[in-house]
Amino acid sequence: PKTIKGVGCPYCGSSCDDIEVVVSDDETKILEVHNACIIGTNLFHHANDPTRPRLPRKRQPDGSMKEIPYEEAIDWMAKTMLAAKKPLIYGFGSTNCEGMSAVARIAEKSGAVLDNCATICHGPSFLAIFDNGYPSCTLGEAKNRADVVVFWGCNPMHAHPRHTSRYSIFPRGYFTQKGQMQRTVLSIDPRETDTAKLADHHLMLDQGHDYELFDAFRTVLRGFDIPDVVAGIPKEKIKQSVEIMKNAKFCMIFFGMGCTHTDGRNHNIDAAISLTRDLNNHTKCSIMAMRGHYNIAGPGQVWSWQFGFPYCIDLSKGSHAHMNPGETSSVDLAMRDEVDCFVNVGTDAGAHFPIQAVQHLKKHPFITIDPNFCMASEIADLHIPVRIAGVDEPGVVYRMDNVPIQFRAVIKGLPGVPSDEELFDRVYERMCELTNTQ
Ligand code: SF4
Incomplete structure (x- = not known):
């Protein structure tokens, strides 16, 4: 076994970076976790869970979920985003800054509203x-x-x-x-x-x-x-x-x-x-x-740099980004049934949004991108699993005090499962193919 020191914990806004993780020689299993609190320890051990999803799942006409290849899921997501008049892409509490940056191209191309969990916390x-x-x-x-x-x-x-x-x-x-x-x-x-x-x-x-x-x-x-x-x-x-x-x-x-x-x-x-x-x-x-998630300060940093605003960013006008919480915030948009496609990334809107908001969102295509099963994955029309940032995918995170920290991967990712960044890049490329644009 190998001991990896100076590991970052991808759970709460403390973003502890003094964790030690003991992994198997082939770097596929986490054996021991030291220094983390009980939540962080369980998060790392959860990566070993044999029931972790390894393929996208799409809802069938009879209501059941069926595993499909990544190519098919990417194609469906690209077409759905292009067909929507005003998609909402929400979440990003639990992913790295690379993913937050990569999603921006999809948001611009589809004229989406881009929002993060700050909309319901800070x-x-x-x-x-x-x-x-x-x-x-x-x-x-x-x-x-x-x-x-x-x-x-x-x-x-x-x-x-x-x-x-x-x-x-x-x-x-x-x-x-x-x-x-x-x-x-x-x-x-x-x-x-x-x-x-x-x-x-x-x-x-x-x-x-x-x-x-x-x-x-x-x-x-x-x-x-x-x-x-x-x-x-x-x-x-x-x-x-x-x-x-x-x-x-x-x-x-x-x-x-x-x-x-x-x-x-x-x-x-x-x-x-x-x-x-x-x-x-x-x-x-x-x-x-006291920011909640380990990288929820990240979208504020990344999107402020890209668009000039930290959250509630409406790109549906095409020419410019527009932010007006109350008008362009996720829960308000959902309550007024103003969006016609919902993408939930690295969070659980199914658990956190008011039930009326979820009921409106469920009338339209509902996509969840998350390494694990959660309420949002179980009510989605399409669930695409990704790697766990900070566990089997490295990346930059911003701690609650806005200090950037490079998190590392401690084990190898599940074969064939992409990171958020890779997934968003592939969806964007497919959108370009479908529209004959760059
Ligand atoms: Fe630190 Fe929070 Fe992880 Fe606990 S859950 S180890 S406090 S970052």
């Missing part, structure tokens, strides 16, 4: 960042400098299990040699999460009242009085929390979907960014979105 953060900037830093800075850490509307103990040990609460950094002993942790969450249990202070605010509380923090910081209770939190507790943040050497605010998908949405993040800016009048303070 899209509101993008809108606030457009308006108010992003005084952020790397996770390395957080580890080396932060002596006050605030988790607002996020629960890394469950969603990003090694975040607290690698970057935020426990690790010893250059200026934080005593690790956890030197850090004060605040959790601001309506529930008593496992992260809240770990924190020195838990502010259990009323659900959906984050904006008021951000505002109260800013008001106190500027020396003005506030009501006795704001968002369920007593004035004294708010004043104490502001004092802790103000007196930090380096305060780090991590925020999650508890802020982006409750009342206020992008306005919550706007207020959080303003609070960060205000705190910089007193000390050093930085803010970071």
